[in-house]
Amino acid sequence: MTTNTAVTEGLPYQRSLTAFARQSTLEAGRLLRRWRRDPIVAVQALLFPTFLLVIYKLLIGKAVLAVTGSDSLYGLVPMCAVVGAIFGTLGAGLALPAERESGLLTRLWVQPIHRASSLTGRLLAEAVRTAGSAVVLTAFGVALGLRFADGWAAALPFVLVPVMISVGVATAVIAIAVRADGRAMVTWLGAGCVALLFFNTGVAPAEVFPSWLQPAVRLQPMSPTIEAMRGLAEGRPVLWPLLQAGIWAVGLVAVFAPAAVRGYRTAAETGCR
Amino acid sequence: MSALTALTLRTMSGTLRDADLLFAVLAPVGCFLGFTLALGNLIDTGRMTYPQYVLPVVLVQAMLFGAMTTADRAARDRLSGFGVRLRTLPIPVVTPLAARMLYCLIRAVVALVAGTAVASMFGFRMAGGLGYAVLFVTIVLAFAMAVCLGADALGSRIGSVESSSQLLLIPQLVLVLLSTGIAPAESFPAWLGPFVRYQPVSQVTETLRGLASGHFTGVGLAVTAAWCIALLALFGCLALRMQRRMR
Numbered sequence: 337m338t339t340n341t342a343v344t345e346g347l348p349y350q351r352s353l354t355a356f357a358r359q360s361t362l363e364a365g366r367l368l369r370r371w372r373r374d375p376i377v378a379v380q381a382l383l384f385p386t387f388l389l390v391i392y393k394l395l396i397g398k399a400v401l402a403v404t405g406s407d408s409l410y411g412l413v414p415m416c417a418v419v420g421a422i423f424g425t426l427g428a429g430l431a432l433p434a435e436r437e438s439g440l441l442t443r444l445w446v447q448p449i450h451r452a453s454s455l456t457g458r459l460l461a462e463a464v465r466t467a468g469s470a471v472v473l474t475a476f477g478v479a480l481g482l483r484f485a486d487g488w489a490a491a492l493p494f495v496l497v498p499v500m501i502s503v504g505v506a507t508a509v510i511a512i513a514v515r516a517d518g519r520a521m522v523t524w525l526g527a528g529c530v531a532l533l534f535f536n537t538g539v540a541p542a543e544v545f546p547s548w549l550q551p552a553v554r555l556q557p558m559s560p561t562i563e564a565m566r567g568l569a570e571g572r573p574v575l576w577p578l579l580q581a582g583i584w585a586v587g588l589v590a591v592f593a594p595a596a597v598r599g600y601r602t603a604a605e606t607g608c609r
Numbered sequence: 610m611s612a613l614t615a616l617t618l619r620t621m622s623g624t625l626r627d628a629d630l631l632f633a634v635l636a637p638v639g640c641f642l643g644f645t646l647a648l649g650n651l652i653d654t655g656r657m658t659y660p661q662y663v664l665p666v667v668l669v670q671a672m673l674f675g676a677m678t679t680a681d682r683a684a685r686d687r688l689s690g691f692g693v694r695l696r697t698l699p700i701p702v703v704t705p706l707a708a709r710m711l712y713c714l715i716r717a718v719v720a721l722v723a724g725t726a727v728a729s730m731f732g733f734r735m736a737g738g739l740g741y742a743v744l745f746v747t748i749v750l751a752f753a754m755a756v757c758l759g760a761d762a763l764g765s766r767i768g769s770v771e772s773s774s775q776l777l778l779i780p781q782l783v784l785v786l787l788s789t790g791i792a793p794a795e796s797f798p799a800w801l802g803p804f805v806r807y808q809p810v811s812q813v814t815e816t817l818r819g820l821a822s823g824h825f826t827g828v829g830l831a832v833t834a835a836w837c838i839a840l841l842a843l844f845g846c847l848a849l850r851m852q853r854r855m856r
Contacts, residue, residue, distance in 0.1 A: 379779070384782075387779055387782060387783065388782070391783065391787060392786070394787060394797055394798060395787070395791060396651060396792070396796070397798070398797075399651045399653070399792070400651065403651060520627070527635070527639075530643075534642075534643030534644075534646070534647045535646070535647060539648075540647055540648065540650075540651050545650075546646055
């Protein structure tokens with residue numbers, strides 16, 4: 337600690353990569369333990385998508401089978417995994433203003449930590465939470481009849497694909513939630529995401545939407561992830577949807593990361609009221 | 610200005626700020642567009658067009674959303690100490706509850722108008738004439754009042770602002786999506802049929818749909834009226850009891 341601690345702007349911080357890795361994991365662990373007890377995150381990341389999966393399967397299962405000839409589970413399980421990722425992130429985003437107002441962000445910021453570890457820790461926690469709820473949802477899907485055509489090896493990438501979009505969305509949510517009006521903005525973002533819930537290729541194939549809406553349905557951030565997961569389960573080529581999902585994730589991170597870094601710093605340095 | 614008016618205006622100015630009134634407009638419009646555009650071509654509703662079929666459940670869902678935000682407001686009034694402060698004033702104990710319910714009624718009318726307006730653009734018609742339309746509106750508003758009273762009682766009881774509306778999210782979702790409001794009972798697996806047919810949202814939406822297209826059965830109307838009156842009585846008593854509890 338003493339040898340590797342630099343002092344600028346009056347606050348000591350660390351630069352070593354080991355400190356960065358250790359502190360990111362610590363922050364991620366703290367968040368995960370916190371989220372486990374937060375009813376909003378628990379409901380939105382796990383309970384809500386699980387119910388959505390079961391209910392949608394009951395509601396449109398027959399109709400999708402009649403229209404497309406394939407089981408609706410192959411679209412619904414991916415969709416619900418992505419829904420869990422996005423809405424869990426939003427729930428976590430709602431908790432961020434409280435951490436800022438209680439002074440917790442500031443308290444952690446004045447520790448001699450690696451400066452990037454707060455943000456990377458948060459993203460790491462989001463990634464772990466997303467993969468976790470994807471595992472639960474996939475298990476539910478398997479119980480309902482989902483099968484991997486190319487064997488169980490595809491199950492691992494299957495639960496890891498939603499992590500990409502989750503990290504992208506989490507960066508955007510952090511950038512928005514750390515603003516002074518964060519709570520209201522995240523609520524509005526949530527309302528916007530409900531629209532994505534209807535207009536994606538998981539519930540119904542793109543062809544059943546009105547033709548003017550189809551490009552939007554195919555290109556919106558959830559759909560490529562859903563298609564990649566569907567491809568993995570059905571044993572079809574996944575390179576193109578995976579690439580699209582990657583572009584969405586990288587794009588979201590690239591656009592929102594600077595604002596997230598700056599906003600987090602401002603929130604931590606001025607946050608406590 | 611009477612206490613009721615003052616407290617209702619207070620609630621309204623609060624919901625203009627936190628955009629609940631805007632949400633009252635956007636929720637039915639968004640849900641209607643979502644259901645119609647995403648599921649319209651997928652679900653077979655026979656001779657009836659999908660907008661005509663789905664609007665009743667969109668309205669019912671908007672009323673349930675309204676109930677969720679009511680739960681939050683009741684919890685906030687209880688927790689903020691404002692409720693305690695009101696109890697020291699020389700006004701009837703039920704006035705704060707009545708003011709919240711009056712706001713719910715206004716919100717329900719707003720949502721009803723917004724939902725019906727957007728559905729008319731997609732071809733929804735009140736085919737039955739004025740009498741049917743009045744009955745349609747009465748049922749929607751009675752249902753809204755019933756669920757709002759229930760949510761108010763829950764919000765007053767639960768004592769946590771954020772968890773009360775979250776608690777209502779899942780039951781709301783189950784009742785709306787597993788009903789004949791979105792798809793006819795034949796679309797569901799056979800074992801689920803009885804629940805889908807006889808749960809309150811299905812009964813209410815079926816009656817509303819009948820009224821909108823100008824024909825209904827006396828039995829259906831009686832069942833819907835019974836549901837609305839029973840829920841109003843039950844939740845009304847509960848909500849009143851909650852007001853008394855901490856005196």
